[in-house]
Amino acid sequence: MVAVVADPPEEGQATKTPTEAVAQVLPSTKFLRNVGLEIPALKKSTSASAQVQELQAEVQSERENSAALREKMEDQQTKLEDLNLKFQESEAARDNQREEIESLKKQEEETNTLLRRLLCLSRE
Missing domain, CATH: 1.20.5 (Single alpha-helices involved in coiled-coils or other helix-helix interfaces)
Known part of the structure; x- marks a missing residue:
């Protein structure tokens, strides 16, 4: 997750937030819903x-x-x-x-x- 957040963003994109990094690493939508995180x-x-x-x-x-x-x-x-x-x-x-x-x-x-x-x- 740290590597995902540390990666430089693509042109025209903002840096990824920790929530976005978690969503990328853990694609299980049930887990993220249970935790209360939104999936970008x-x-x-x-x-x-x-x-x-x-x-x-x-x-x-x-x-x-x-x-x-x-x-x-x-x-x-x-x-x-x-x-x-x-x-x-x-x-x-x-x-x-x-x-x-x-x-x-x-x-x-x-x-x-x-x-x-x-x-x-x-x-x-």
Whole structure:
């Protein structure tokens, strides 16, 4: 254990504490739990597990956001299709109105022509 504590630490690592040295020399987790010592390796795996859970939660959140965005996009697509249908209907109605106006103008011209003829006949 003394040799483990005396070893120089690797780059970026802190020197090992006596608890870490005991955990390295005595890997029996039951003994260390009975003595009341924490195992640094378990802390690392716990933090890794926590990171994995955080990442899983983040992925799940992204999936939910993606599903919500997809649903919103589908709703907007439906609204766009409805608007396009209404636009086409209004264009068709406008074309019908144009045809009706043209027809009424022709009828007006025919009526005016007929009235002129009648007036001309009545003068004679």
